[in-house]
Amino acid sequence: MRNYFAQIGAILWKDLRVELRTRERLITMGAFAVLAAILFNYATDRVGVSHEDIAAGLVWMTIVFAGLLGVGRTFHLEAEDGALQGILLSPVPKDAVFLAKALSNFVLLYIVALLVVAVFMLFFGLEVGSSAGMIALVIGLGVLGFVALGTLFSAISTGTRMGETLLPVLVFPLLAPVVIYGTSATSQFLEGRPVTEAEGSIKMLAAFALMALFAGSWLFRFVVED
């Protein structure tokens, strides 16, 4: 068991180190998030609708789109170098490879997601106030479910002719629960409602993340076998 976690840790650390050196995905996702917030500012009516009412939805859509941008490239670098073959041939169980990949995506996307919230606070004057911790929890759970599905389907789309263009078609319909519960809980916290009101949504986000992680670590072996 300890060995299993060491294997996950090794792949996770390798991925994060690659990202730290290239900073490719963090920079593109981060820039995307800020630019999307700027465009949303012009695309929404500041007078008619108050920003608190739509901010939660915009935050979540930005996270989803930025996430697709980054998650879609999970296996890109390795597939180009033929390094994926090496990892898959190493005596690491496939589910450990999957969990490591999903976790490295989680770290990157969570950083970007928190940046998205910060950018919206700055540009749209959102007050997070005392519920900052709860918002961070909601976003963390949603991002976890997202990267679990995203990593699995990124492995699928990398192997197709259509590549990343296929990813949103595969992932969006499955992500409806994350967007629905995530947006609802976030907007309740932004409006300063008590925790009990969002409890159901938080539980569903957690259950979804568990299901997605389980499905991913079980099915990943069928995606990468050759």
Add this chain to the structure above:
Amino acid sequence: MSSKKIRLVGTALAMIGLVWLGVVYWMSFFWVSTEVTQGVAQRIFYVHVPAAWTSFLAFGLAALTSAMYLWLRDERLDRAAVSAAEGGMVFATIMLATGPLWGKIAWGTYWTWEPRLTLTLLLWFIFLGYFLVRSSTENPEKGKRHAAVVAIVGALDIPFIHLSVIWFRSLHPEPVVIKAEGPTLPGDMLATLSMSLGAFTALFLGLFLLRYSLENLRAELDTRSRHASV
């Protein structure tokens, strides 16, 4: 069953389904009484509900055979999965077309974010992904595996989508047949609906078997042409 037998049974079931469907149309237009509040528009119910039921049956069958394919790696299971998924797409499309037509008259709008309609629309897209994945890999065997994974994740995700879209909003008429106190649907309407459920199921099973034997023939042709070229 030999592949010829499957074809025969499929043809027979499809023919029975078609004739039965004719009876259902006659019943729903001329025999069953008109619903009091919704008027004539309610008659689309006898197509809409059975189509929905059939598409869920078909998608369920596709997910089940996909999981079994990944487990047993029998080509026939994959052929069954793709045949069921195609049938599911057809009946889901019927459900999605008839729902808004009725909604325009009953609710005054074509589309509402009604949970069951939304669920079927998302399912439709999940299986669109199933076919895209299948057809866009160079190695067909890989496409089959990937498509099976899409179908299984879709099946695991459905309870979540179902709960979330219900939670989001519910405008849809509540179930009138399967509920704790027993059906509240008047007798003649229940009879028409049951007939229609039977007709749609027979038609789907017939089409499914025909489609399945077509896949078998294709595979056989493929093997033969490969042998010939060697």
